Amino acid sequence: MQFVDVDYLLRPGVPDDAAPLISFWLEAAENDGRPIDHEADIEQLIERDPDALLVADASGEIVGTLIVGWDGWRFHLYRLAVHPDWRGRGVARAMVEEAERYCMRLGSHRVDAMVLEGNDLGTGFWQALGYTLQPDWRRWVRSLA
Numbered sequence: 001m002q003f004v005d006v007d008y009l010l011r012p013g014v015p016d017d018a019a020p021l022i023s024f025w026l027e028a029a030e031n032d033g034r035p036i037d038h039e040a041d042i043e044q045l046i047e048r049d050p051d052a053l054l055v056a057d058a059s060g061e062i063v064g065t066l067i068v069g070w071d072g073w074r075f076h077l078y079r080l081a082v083h084p085d086w087r088g089r090g091v092a093r094a095m096v097e098e099a100e101r102y103c104m105r106l107g108s109h110r111v112d113a114m115v116l117e118g119n120d121l122g123t124g125f126w127q128a129l130g131y132t133l134q135p136d137w138r139r140w141v142r143s144l145a
Contacts, residue, residue, distance in 0.1 A: 013053030018042040029081035066095040078114040
């Protein structure tokens, strides 16, 4: 991934980010109805795909995250979160633009963003970036734990 230095640095997540990420997501992300996150799962994601987790880091503090999942066919963007004090500064846009460049470098022509129903802030953000709702799809999930 490319690195961007503004008031923050965009960097890949590292295993030491696991515990701070859980705290960050509790404060900055929409977690209603989501299974509880575990440090081991974050560490496993980073070990399996070191470029899958993009972190916006301001002097050692996590101020934004985006997970870039690749299934071999298309990319999925999820867990986009920006600390409330950092919203409106372009952090989310910078993370998405970096993720899109990463996707294109790997040859992808398609990317989707997962947004929780009722997340008006997220919906408006993705629309502003040119993403459109795909109304004929619904996500079906099943817990394996």
